[in-house]
Amino acid sequence: MQALGPWGPDAPGQAPVAIAVSGGGDSLALAWLARRWRRNLLALVVDHGLRPESAAEARLTLDRLRAMDVPARLITLTDLHKGPAMAARARAARYARMVEACQQAGCVDLLLGHQADDQAETAWMRFNAGSGPDGLAAMGWITHTPDVRLVRPLLGVSRMALRNTLRVAGLAWVDDPSNLDQRAERVRVRFALHASGQSEQFWCMAMDAGQQRMVRDRAHAATLARTCAFFAQGWVGLGPDLPEPPVLSAVIRTVGGLRYPPAPAAVERLCKRAQPATLAGTRLVRWRGEWFVIRELAGVAAPVAAHAGGVWDGRFVLQAPSALLRCGVYVGAAGYGLARKTRAGWPALFCAGLPALWWQGQLVAVPHLDWSLAAEWYGAFFEFRPPVSVTGGGVYGCKKAQDKDYMGPSD
Structure with missing residues (x-):
C-alpha cells in the first residue's frame, strides 16, 4: 500500500x-x-x-x-x-x-x-x-x-x-x-x-503496456510544460507549431471536457494537415501566429440552473454566494453578442463558449472576462476543472528493473 x-x-x-x-x-x-x-x-x-x-x-x-x-x-x-x-x-x-x-x-x-x-x-x-x-x-x-x-x-x-x-x-x-x-x-x-x-x-x-504508458506520460508532460500555455478560460495555446499527436490529443480531451481521448487517427490527420478544424467538441484555430485549441460553441452543454458547486459543460465549476443565485439564474454559454471591449482583446470565437450567468433571458455576468451587468454579480466565478488531467493522471503497469524512474507497484 x-x-x-x-x-x-x-x-x-x-x-x-x-x-x-x-x-x-x-x-x-x-x-x-x-x-x-x-x-x-x-x-x-x-x-x-x-x-x-x-x-x-x-x-x-x-x-x-x-x-x-x-x-x-x-x-x-x-x-x-x-x-x-x-x-x-x-x-x-x-x-x-x-x-x-x-x-x-x-x-x-x-x-x-x-x-x-x-x-x-x-x-x-x-x-x-x-x-x-x-x-x-x-x-x-x-x-x-x-x-x-x-x-x-x-x-x-x-x-x-x-x-x-x-x-x-x-x-x-x-x-x-x-x-x-x-x-x-x-x-x-x-x-x-x-x-x-x-x-x-x-x-x-x-502491465507491460501500463509501464510503457508511464514512460510516454512523463515525456508528454515535459512537452506540455515546455510548449503549451493553459488559460483559466479553458483554452490552450500550443505555440507556433502543432505538437505531436498524443500531446494534441491530451489537450483536445482537456478543452473538450472529455473522459476519453479522441480517435488517434483523427488527431493524426489534424497534425498532418495543420489546418484549422474541429474535432471532439473543440476547434483548432490559428491566431496571431500561434495555434490554439478552444471549445466549439456547437458542442457546449445546454444551460443549467445555477447553484454553488454546480458543474457546467463537464469542466467548469461555479463558485458564488447562495444569495446571488436567486430563482431563475442559470449557467450557459456567453455566445457571440459580446462587445469587443468586453472581450478584452480575445476573438469572439474564443469567448463564445465561455461560461456565463443568465437571468430572465439576459446575460448578466461573464466572470472570466471580469464583466457583469451590475456590481452584485461580481461575486461569482468559474473554476476550470476538466474531468481528467491533461498529463495522464494515473499509475499503470508494474516496475521493471531497468526503469528507475517508475513510481508504482513492483512486478
Missing part, C-alpha cells in the same frame, strides 16, 4: 480512507484486508434498487462490515430505471454518489475492488476493440480525478485468491446474478478467458 500513497494519518479526527463495497467477494475482501492495514476507514455501500433483493443485500453487507469493525454508510439510488445503457448509467450514478459521500466525509482516497481477473478482461476487451497503446494499459492502480484519488490495490490479486481469503476468514459474500449473465460483454469475456486459460497472458500485456 505504501507504493500507492501518500496516505493521510490513521488517527481519530482525521479524514478516513473510503472503500467502495458492493458486498461481493472482491470488495468485501478489500474491506477485510484494509481493516488489517488501518483503522480509519469508511465503507460506502450503494443500493442501486435495480433488483428486488438489492435492499436486503445492502443491509446484509452493512451487518458484515459492522462485524469487521469497519464503519459504513448506505447510499440509496432512487432515480435509476432499466433501459438502454443500464450498466453504464448505474456505474456513473454510483460513482457520482460515492464521490459526493467522500466530499462530505473529507475523504481524498477511494479504494476500489477491481482485481487481476478484471484487469485481464479489460485488456482483452480493449485489444479486441483495437485500442491504442494507452488503452491496452487497461485500469490504473491510481486514477486521479478532480475530487478523489481512485485506488485499486488488488489489481495483482486473482478473484480466486480473494474468495479463498474470505473462506479462510469464515466470511460470506453476496453473489450478484448479473455476473453470470452472458448478454453482457464482460461476462462473455470472463467465460472465454477462463476456458482459454489466457487470463495471465492478458494481465501481463496490460
